[in-house]
Amino acid sequence: MADIAERAAVSRMTVSLALRNHPKISESTQVRVKEAAKELGYVPNPYLSVYGSHIRSAKQKKLQAQIAFLGYERIRETPNLSPSVMTLPEAIYFGAAQQCQRLGYGIERVLLDKNDISEKRMDQILMSRGILGVLLHRNFYEGKDWDLSWEKFSVAAIGSSNVPSAFHSVDCDRQEGMMRLLNEIHCLGYKRIGFAILEQQDKHQRHTNRSAVSDYQLQIPEKRRVPHLIEAQLTKKTFLQWVHKHRADVVIGGVAKMYDWLLEGGWNVPKQIGFVRPQLMPEQSSFSGICYDHTAIGAAGIDAIVGQINRNERGYSQQTRRILVSGEWQEGSSTRLMSKGRKRPVFHLA
Structure with a gap:
């Protein structure tokens, strides 16, 4: 770290912040620091990152930040509901809420109304609540084309059919x-x-x-x-x-x-x-x-957001990632064995 600071002519603190894409560090300084780090062969130590996360969680600090869950469907309070009676949006939200709790974040449900709220007002609501990350429910863009100040938030979306290609997304495979x-x-x-x-x-x-x-x-x-x-x-x-x-x-x-x-x-x-x-x-x-485990889909959405928060990435991404969650066969009672023995599968799957 000291060598990078000397090469880039900045302080060690500036190096630390620049390597984490901190918004307080100008883009030109970030580029200079990263070029110096590359020239010196610097790579992050994953063990130190894990150790730092462990220390932070062990201290049981108050919630780091709030993540907003934006969608049109109403969601019941879910802690006492069985997954078998949850609606799909409730299962996604429940998984997201559980993952937020595990990672030390709070989650805010924001019920949208395409007629009664302006984009400027929605921006104000999110900023006033200290929102750093936004999880878009699968129907977010079905109501209207929301043009929020995305550059202020780390964003991920559930589903992919109506989502801008510049947002990371989580979907069923x-x-x-x-x-x-x-x-x-x-x-x-x-x-x-x-x-x-x-x-x-x-x-x-x-x-x-x-x-x-x-x-x-x-x-x-x-x-x-x-x-x-x-x-x-x-x-x-x-x-x-x-x-x-x-x-x-x-x-x-x-x-x-x-x-x-x-x-x-x-x-x-x-x-x-x-x-x-x-x-x-x-x-x-x-x-x-x-x-499909929709609670896992909600949790994966939070993971995508928290990763961006940790890297100080906000708004549209130049290279998006799409996370696909696998499904499982449920035997049910609407099919039966049609022959004496089971046939060999057609597709080779893990």
């Missing part, structure tokens, strides 16, 4: 999840796998589920391939006609009510036809499909 789902129903012995989804859902998912199903179809005989059903508006009549025409023996349904449509159409699930969901909600424990 839908493609890997769909590949896992396809492996499971293939191993159960289903041969004619149908995929039905709304156009808006397909767009929101950036076509990841559809691409995984299309990839699977390339690996099976053409006569067993069921055309996708992707419509702007899906009706029960259209859905049932598609199932009947293409003789699907299992449906990957993007909408939960498709299960009811099958029952109303006279099918016995799972005896006559299987039904699976690509992304199960907490309350859908009876369905077969992929279950």
Whole structure:
């Protein structure tokens, strides 16, 4: 540190702050210090960083800072709620709140109203509450295009479909999840796998589920391939006609009510036809499909923000990171074993 200070003609304190991108140090000084550090072959000592974090946590200081959770959905007080009865936003918030507590941060829920609050007022609210980091819930940009003073905050977003590409984000690994789902129903012995989804859902998912199903179809005989059903508006009549025409023996349904449509159409699930969901909600424990830990997604969002705070990174990033959280197969009761023994999976997954 002393050598860098001498080479850059600054104090040791300035070197320490400059290497951590502290806003009090001018950009030109930061560049000069970092160039000097590079010339001298300096690299941070990770053990000292871990030790410093341990000392800070051991002292049990008051909360370091506040992180805001911005979204449109109302969230109940969650500490006494079971994850099985939480809504998706509640599970994400609960995971974020737990991680904030573990890391010594506070969390503020900020309920948005696209009609009753200006961007200037929202900036004032966040600054007055001492907010350093902002976690954007998945529907943040669905209400309006918020143009806040992002340069004042470390930001991460839940989801990625409506999020500016300059923000770090955390999302479900839908493609890997769909590949896992396809492996499971293939191993159960289903041969004619149908995929039905709304156009808006397909767009929101950036076509990841559809691409995984299309990839699977390339690996099976053409006569067993069921055309996708992707419509702007899906009706029960259209859905049932598609199932009947293409003789699907299992449906990957993007909408939960498709299960009811099958029952109303006279099918016995799972005896006559299987039904699976690509992304199960907490309350859908009876369905077969992929279950994502949304509390882990919320926690990962906080990790992304705290990392930026520690590096003094704020606002838009020149090189964003997207964290994907894997899902797990939930057996449920809407599928069954179709053959005497399980088949070998199609996709090789960890």
